[in-house]
Amino acid sequence: MSDFPIAGADAPAFALRDRNGTPLAFGDGESSAPATLLFFFKHDCATCDLTAPLVERLHGALAAEGLRVVGVSQDAPAQTTGFVDRHELSFAVALDTALEVSAEYGFDAVPALVLAGDPRQVLFSFEGFVKRDLLELTRLAAQACGAATPEIVRDEDQLPEHQPGCGSKVHDPDVARRLAVRRGAATLGARRVRIPIDDDPFEFMAAQGLDDGLPVVPPTEERVLRMLQGTMRPASAVVAHIPPNLAPATVEKIAVNAVMAGCRPEYLPVVIAATEAACTDAFNLHGVLATTYFATPVIVVNGPIRHEIGLNCGGNLFGQGFRANATIGRALQLLVRNVGGGRPGGVDMSTLGQPGKFTCCVGENEEESGWEPLHVERGFGRNTSTVTLFAGEAPRAIRDQLSRTARSLGASVGLCLEAMAHPKLHRMGEVLLVVSPEHARTFARDGYSKTDLRARIQEVTARPLRELLPDDECQKGMALSAIPRELLGSDGRPTPDALDTPLAKFKRDEDILIIVGGGTAGKFSAVLGGWASGTTGSIAVTREIRNERSSSA
Amino acid sequence: MHDLVDYEARGIPSVLVASSEFVHAAQTQAEALGMPDLAAGSVFVPHPIQDATDEEMRMKAQDAIDAIVEALTANG
Amino acid sequence: MSESLVILDPTDERAPLGRRPASRPDRLHGTLGIIDIAKPRGDIFCDEIERLLHDRFPQLDVIRLQKPTYTKPAPGDLRDEVGERCQAVIQALAD
Numbered sequence: 163m164s165d166f167p168i169a170g171a172d173a174p175a176f177a178l179r180d181r182n183g184t185p186l187a188f189g190d191g192e193s194s195a196p197a198t199l200l201f202f203f204k205h206d207c208a209t210c211d212l213t214a215p216l217v218e219r220l221h222g223a224l225a226a227e228g229l230r231v232v233g234v235s236q237d238a239p240a241q242t243t244g245f246v247d248r249h250e251l252s253f254a255v256a257l258d259t260a261l262e263v264s265a266e267y268g269f270d271a272v273p274a275l276v277l278a279g280d281p282r283q284v285l286f287s288f289e290g291f292v293k294r295d296l297l298e299l300t301r302l303a304a305q306a307c308g309a310a311t312p313e314i315v316r317d318e319d320q321l322p323e324h325q326p327g328c329g330s331k332v333h334d335p336d337v338a339r340r341l342a343v344r345r346g347a348a349t350l351g352a353r354r355v356r357i358p359i360d361d362d363p364f365e366f367m368a369a370q371g372l373d374d375g376l377p378v379v380p381p382t383e384e385r386v387l388r389m390l391q392g393t394m395r396p397a398s399a400v401v402a403h404i405p406p407n408l409a410p411a412t413v414e415k416i417a418v419n420a421v422m423a424g425c426r427p428e429y430l431p432v433v434i435a436a437t438e439a440a441c442t443d444a445f446n447l448h449g450v451l452a453t454t455y456f457a458t459p460v461i462v463v464n465g466p467i468r469h470e471i472g473l474n475c476g477g478n479l480f481g482q483g484f485r486a487n488a489t490i491g492r493a494l495q496l497l498v499r500n501v502g503g504g505r506p507g508g509v510d511m512s513t514l515g516q517p518g519k520f521t522c523c524v525g526e527n528e529e530e531s532g533w534e535p536l537h538v539e540r541g542f543g544r545n546t547s548t549v550t551l552f553a554g555e556a557p558r559a560i561r562d563q564l565s566r567t568a569r570s571l572g573a574s575v576g577l578c579l580e581a582m583a584h585p586k587l588h589r590m591g592e593v594l595l596v597v598s599p600e601h602a603r604t605f606a607r608d609g610y611s612k613t614d615l616r617a618r619i620q621e622v623t624a625r626p627l628r629e630l631l632p633d634d635e636c637q638k639g640m641a642l643s644a645i646p647r648e649l650l651g652s653d654g655r656p657t658p659d660a661l662d663t664p665l666a667k668f669k670r671d672e673d674i675l676i677i678v679g680g681g682t683a684g685k686f687s688a689v690l691g692g693w694a695s696g697t698t699g700s701i702a703v704t705r706e707i708r709n710e711r712s713s714s715a
Numbered sequence: 716m717h718d719l720v721d722y723e724a725r726g727i728p729s730v731l732v733a734s735s736e737f738v739h740a741a742q743t744q745a746e747a748l749g750m751p752d753l754a755a756g757s758v759f760v761p762h763p764i765q766d767a768t769d770e771e772m773r774m775k776a777q778d779a780i781d782a783i784v785e786a787l788t789a790n791g
Numbered sequence: 792m793s794e795s796l797v798i799l800d801p802t803d804e805r806a807p808l809g810r811r812p813a814s815r816p817d818r819l820h821g822t823l824g825i826i827d828i829a830k831p832r833g834d835i836f837c838d839e840i841e842r843l844l845h846d847r848f849p850q851l852d853v854i855r856l857q858k859p860t861y862t863k864p865a866p867g868d869l870r871d872e873v874g875e876r877c878q879a880v881i882q883a884l885a886d
Contacts, residue, residue: 352799355808358749359795360717366749370808372801381799409803418801500801717864718826719882725874726813732836733885741885747795749810756812760836764886769835776839783840784847787823787879789815 165268169286173200173278176263178256181239186256188232189282195230197285197306199299201253202264202274204236205245207328209291212321213273214249216314220300221253223312229303234258236272236331264332265341271327275299279306290327339384347383351398352414367422372500374492374520378422389417392430401434402441404502405448406509411437411501416493419500423493423521428471429486431707432549433493436461436523439551439705440494446700450553450693451504454513457693457700460554460594461491461523462677464537465547467707468525475525477681479596480518480557480688491521516556524679530599531678532606539612540704547707552594552675553700554690562601563685568608571601572618575687579674580623580667582691586630586639588623589646589669591695592702596688598680616671623667627660640665669695675702716744719753730786731757732779734764756786819844821878822852826869828861833884840881861885 167173175189188198201217203210221231233255235242246255258264267274269289277286277299285302288295297315304311315321331337357366363380367373379385390397390413397414404411413434420433440447440459450457463473474484482488498504506512512519528535537548560578565571575595582593597605605615627649632639642654649660668674673695680688693700722729731753733741738759745754760775767775800808823844827837837855844853854876858865865873873880 350799352801353804353808354797355800356746356749357796357798358720358810359747361749363796363798367798372808380796381801382796383799386799407803407805409805414799415801415803418799422801496801501803503803503805718858718870719880720810721865721870722873722877722880723812724810727873727877727880728813728815729880729882731885732840732881732883737885749795750812752812760884762886764833764836764884765831767832772832772835773839776836776843780840780843780847783881784819787815787881788819789817 166270166274166287166289167267167276167284169284171284173276173282173284174263174266175282176256176266178234178258178263180254180256181242186232186254189278191281193230196228196280196308197303198230198232198278199303200232200234200274200276200278202234202236202258202267202269202272202276202330203245204272204328204331205241207272209271209325209327210245210273211249212291212325213275213296214245214251216296217275218249218251218253219314220303220312223314224303224307224309225253227304227307227309229307232256234263236261236264261332261337261341262344264330269330270333272330273327274330277303277306291322291325293321293323343384343387346387349397350383350386350414351412352386352418371505372422374495374499376520378496379424381418381421385421386414386417389421389425389427389430390414392417392427393434395434402437404437404441404497405504406451407501407503409501409503411441411497415501416497419496420489420493423496424485424489425493426471426485426489429490429493432461432463432467432471432473432486432490433497435549435705435707436490436494436551437497439549439703440498442703444701445551445553445703447498447502448509449698450700451498451502451510453693454511455693456512456514456516456555456691457553458516458519458522459491459494460518460552460690461494462536462550462552462594463490463523463525463547463707464528464535464542464550465707466545467547468528473523473525475527475529475679477683479524479527479680480522487523487525488521491518491523495519495521518554518556522554524596526677527599527679530682531597531602533602533612533676533678536675536677537704542704542706548704549707550675550702550704552592552690552702553693554594555692557596557688557690560687560689561685562687565604568605568610568614569618571604572610572615573622575615575689576619576622576667579619579689582667582689584638586636587644588625588630588640588665588667589644590667590673590692591669591699592673592675592692593668594675594677594690594692594702596677596679596690598684598687599678599682600685601687602678612676613671615676616674619674620666620668620671624664626662627656627665628662630665631656716741716748716753720745720748720750723750723753728787729753730783732783733757733759734762735759736762758782758786816878819848819851819879822854822876823879823881824854824856824873824877826856826858826865826873826880826882828858828882828885830861830884830886833886836884840883858882
C-alpha cells in the first residue's frame, strides 16, 4: 500500500544537500516559488531516463515563470552525476542517498513526480511514466505559475502512453530493514550507550558488569526491535518491578536483556511471563536472591508453547544444548542483575550458589506423563501455556532401576527425598519432583496417581519426633517452631507422649510439586529441594504465557 | 586522545592540550572512545602554532596553565 | 572509519554506563608527566609549562616524556612508563 501523497495532501518538507554539500531544502519557507516540482529518480532506471528530458524541458519552459524544479536522487554522488550529465539537467538535484525522504514520500516506483503549490499542498503526483499524467502535471504547473501551458511532449519523441517505473530503492531488502530500524529505534526509550571504537563489544559489556560471567549479545537497536516482534505488548509497558531495587521492568528492558541472553523473539512472551511470576509477593524474588541458601528461580514451562519454541522437555533436561531452555532462564537472571540490581557479593548472598543461577528453565514432558500436567493441576487448561516459578536447589538424583511396582518406587522416591536439606528436618515446604518417563510408566502401570505418590512419600518418610530432635549424636534437628503446637507442653517442649508421634518429611502433601521430564531411557528421577516456604519464604507461582505474538513476527 | 583514554582508564588524570582547530576533532574522538567528558576537559590554545615565535608560544603556555591545572584537579 | 557500536542500556539507568575518566585529586601531587607529542614548536610550549609548574608547585616532580610520533597512539612501553611513574599527565601540543 502506497502512502504517496495525492492532490490535496501535504508534501513532506525536507532538508537535503546537493552533490557539493550545499543545503537544498523543500518546504522550509525560504522559497517563494508558486509551485515546486519534485522529481525522484535513480540512475539505473530506464523509465527515469525516459522522463528526465521531459522534466528538463518543463524546467526550461517554466523556470522563468517561477516553477522550481528539484531532482531528488536515490543514488550516491558519482552515480547521480552520471545521470545529471547524461540528461544535461540544469535544475537543482538533491541527494537522498539515505533514502529517508524517499521513504517518507512513500512511492513504490521511480520516477515519482510531485507537483506542489504554495506552500506545500500537492497539486498532482504520479509514479512511473504516464503520458496523460505528465500533460496534466504540465498544465497544472503552468496554471500555478500563471503561464500558458508549454508543449513538453513532441511527436518525434514517440513516447509510449505508459511505461511502468522501476522499484524505489526504499524497497531494496537491506534498505527497507535499515529504514525500519531507524524509524523503530525512535520508539525505544532506553539510554543509548556508545561502545568505544577501540573496544571489543563483549569486553566492554563485561567491563561494565552487564554480563553473568559469560559473553552477552550486544543489544543493538536492530536486535532489540527484532526481539520486540515477539510480543504485541507496547515496549513502554511496565511488566513488573524487579527486586532488589524494585526497578520497573518495561517490555523494552526485558527485550534488551533477552537479546543479551541470546533469546529468539518467539521466546520473549515466556520471559515476560516468567518475570511477572518472579516479581509476585508470593514468589518473593528478593528473598530468593538475598538468601545464603542455594535457591534460584526454576522455570517450568507447560502447554503448547514448548513445542512452538523448541523448548526441551526430554533428554538432558537440565543440561546444555537447547537454546530456548538456556536463554529464557538466563534472560530472567540478567534482568535480576541489570534491572533489579541483584548481584553476587551485593544483595545476592548465596554461600555456594549453584549452576542453575546461570539459567534454569525446563519444559514438562507432558506427552510422556500419565498424569495431569503441572499447569492443569494448578487450574489452567491443557492448551494454555504457562510458566511456573519455583525457588529451587540444583537437581539431585533419585536412583531406582529395580522397582517393578509403583509402591516400591514410591518408597524409593520418599527415602531419597528424606535426605533433602537434612534427614532430620521434617515438615518442610515445597519441593519439585521430576519423574522420568521410565519411572512415570511404572507408576502409570499400577494406576498410581500423583496423590498416591505424595501419600507414599509421606508414609515412608514419617519418623517419630524423638528421632528428629537435636541430640548428642547430631545436634541438628527440627526447630521447636516447626513442631505442631499440639505436640508441645506448657513449657514449650515436646510432651513425652509426643515423642512417639510420627512426622512426615513434608508439612502438606500438596507441597510436593510433581512434573514428568527428561529422556525416555533411564530409571532415574530428580528432586529439586525448596527454600523456606510460606509467607516468609517463597511459594511457587504459575502464570499464563499470553498468546501475544505479533502476526508479523 | 587514544593515549589519554588509556591513562584515564589506569586512573591517571590526563589533559590534552591542542590548538583551537582541534575542538571538534577532540570532541568527536573522545565520544567515539567512550569518554566524552575528556573533550570537555581539554585545553585549547589559539591557532596558529607552527609559525608562532618562541615568545608567542610561551605566552600561549602562560595563558593555558590555569586551565591545565584545573583539568587535572578536582577543585581547580 | 568504522562506526562505533551503539547498544541499549540494559540496566535501570540509575548509574552511568561507559568509561569514566579518573577521579581528580584536590591538588597536584607526586609525579606529573609532560608528554611532548613531537609536533614542531610543541617543545617550547612544554618547556614553558614545565617552568610554570615548578614555580607554582615546587614539591611537584615534573618529568618529560617524548612520544615517538604524533601520528600514532603511544607505544605500549611509553604507556606503561606513564602508568608506573605518573600521577597526572599533560599531553601537548596537538595541532
